[in-house]
Amino acid sequence: MAIEDKFQLATYKKMPIVAERGDGVWIYTSDGDKYLDLYGGHAVAGTGHCHPHVVNALRTQAGELLFYSNLVYSSARARAAEKLVSIAPHSLTKSFFCNSGTEANENAMRMARMATGREQIITFSGGFHGRTADAISATFLGKYRELGKPNVPGHLEAEFGNIDSVRALANENVAAIMLEPIQSMAGIRLARPEFYRALRTLCDERGIVLIYDEVQTGVGRTGSWFFAGSDGVVADIVTLAKALGSGVPVGACLVTDAISSHIKENDLGTTFGGGMLAMAAVTATLEAIENDQMLDNVNKVEAHLRERISEVEPVVAVHGRGLLLGIEFNDKAQPFHQALLDQKIITGTSSNPKVLRLLPPLCLQKEHVDLFVDALCTC
Numbered sequence: 001m002a003i004e005d006k007f008q009l010a011t012y013k014k015m016p017i018v019a020e021r022g023d024g025v026w027i028y029t030s031d032g033d034k035y036l037d038l039y040g041g042h043a044v045a046g047t048g049h050c051h052p053h054v055v056n057a058l059r060t061q062a063g064e065l066l067f068y069s070n071l072v073y074s075s076a077r078a079r080a081a082e083k084l085v086s087i088a089p090h091s092l093t094k095s096f097f098c099n100s101g102t103e104a105n106e107n108a109m110r111m112a113r114m115a116t117g118r119e120q121i122i123t124f125s126g127g128f129h130g131r132t133a134d135a136i137s138a139t140f141l142g143k144y145r146e147l148g149k150p151n152v153p154g155h156l157e158a159e160f161g162n163i164d165s166v167r168a169l170a171n172e173n174v175a176a177i178m179l180e181p182i183q184s185m186a187g188i189r190l191a192r193p194e195f196y197r198a199l200r201t202l203c204d205e206r207g208i209v210l211i212y213d214e215v216q217t218g219v220g221r222t223g224s225w226f227f228a229g230s231d232g233v234v235a236d237i238v239t240l241a242k243a244l245g246s247g248v249p250v251g252a253c254l255v256t257d258a259i260s261s262h263i264k265e266n267d268l269g270t271t272f273g274g275g276m277l278a279m280a281a282v283t284a285t286l287e288a289i290e291n292d293q294m295l296d297n298v299n300k301v302e303a304h305l306r307e308r309i310s311e312v313e314p315v316v317a318v319h320g321r322g323l324l325l326g327i328e329f330n331d332k333a334q335p336f337h338q339a340l341l342d343q344k345i346i347t348g349t350s351s352n353p354k355v356l357r358l359l360p361p362l363c364l365q366k367e368h369v370d371l372f373v374d375a376l377c378t379c
């Protein structure tokens with residue numbers, strides 16, 4: 001810890017844990033302790049830590065070819081792209097690979113501008129889209145946007161869940177409306193189904209591209225592969241990262257034919273996007289979720305958690321869907337976060353001081369929920 005503090009910029013408030021090994025929902029520390037991980041390393045460990053199918057695929061790929069860029073074809077890349085498109089809503093027919101969530105969003109906004117010839121982007125108060133220039137300018141949450149000054153021009157802020165506020169901004173220079181369908185950092189905020197449907201209609205009427213930032217909601221976290229497709233709404237572009245590579249950095253955009261028809265050679269690119277190791281991670285991640293029937297598991301475990309949590313007196317509501325959940329307390333959540341950590345359970349806070357966030361591996365079992373609820377009862 002001392003060495004890391006000495007040689008790394010102090011940009012994160014860290015838990016006093018040295019993580020050495022992971023297995024499923026467990027993190028093992030250098031002190032020989034084990035922690036129940038209900039945070040999944042920022043929602044990344046979707047398949048759980050070190051899922052054997054993912055680890056084996058990475059070992060094999062590492063021995064064959066670590067990397068070559070998009071200037072050559074690759075069977076690892078072909079498999080990943082085919083698999084990803086095959087599980088997506090059928091109107092999303094093409095993929096673009098990059099390395100992170102912020103990059104996926106940058107490319108999504110760029111594609112929307114290219115496809116429409118317009119410049120402005122509408123996003124929502126409480127949404128978080130990343131820390132690179134365009135993505136942070138689209139982030140109307142707390143102080144993040146300030147950190148990105150000077151901001152990229154042309155970003156407009158609407159109120160999440162309020163379609164009239166979006167309509168008022170949707171002028172003829174708006175290229176895209178982008179949203180986290182469930183706002184995570186804001187404290188797990190889900191809008192009513194009519195809101196998503198009204199956004200789709202508005203976009204269709206005014207020629208605006210609808211972008212779902214599914215960096216957190218994608219890859220099975222809500223109990224289906226993507227949020228896109230629920231409430232009868234499919235976005236024109238879906239962005240992914242976090243759980244997509246089980247911990248190997250990878251991001252992606254999934255797009256419709258209408259969008260892809262505007263994108264030409266050299267319009268987008270990144271050296272590492274589509275590299276073989278990351279692609280092997282994507283395929284193996286999606287296979288692991290499928291083989292272990294994790295989507296069904298997410299729905300079962302969510303139901304169990306909602307039932308058991310009703311026993312916990314200071315809990316006033318459970319927000320979200322699947323295993324992207326916000327536990328709202330009648331007072332500050334931070335003391336619960338700390339007390340759970342003392343009992344070796346990792347959870348996340350949010351920008352809502354009353355909401356604790358759970359973003360656990362999708363292989364979480366009912367017995368782990370029981371450990372969590374029992375611990376919460378003693379806090």
Ligand SMILES: Cc1ncc(COP(=O)(O)O)c(C=O)c1O
Nearest residue numbers: 100101102128129130215216241
């Ligand atoms: C919804 C959402 N979008 C984008 C990002 C940015 O992703 P990354 O940190 O991989 O750049 C995050 C990261 O927390 C996120 O939660």
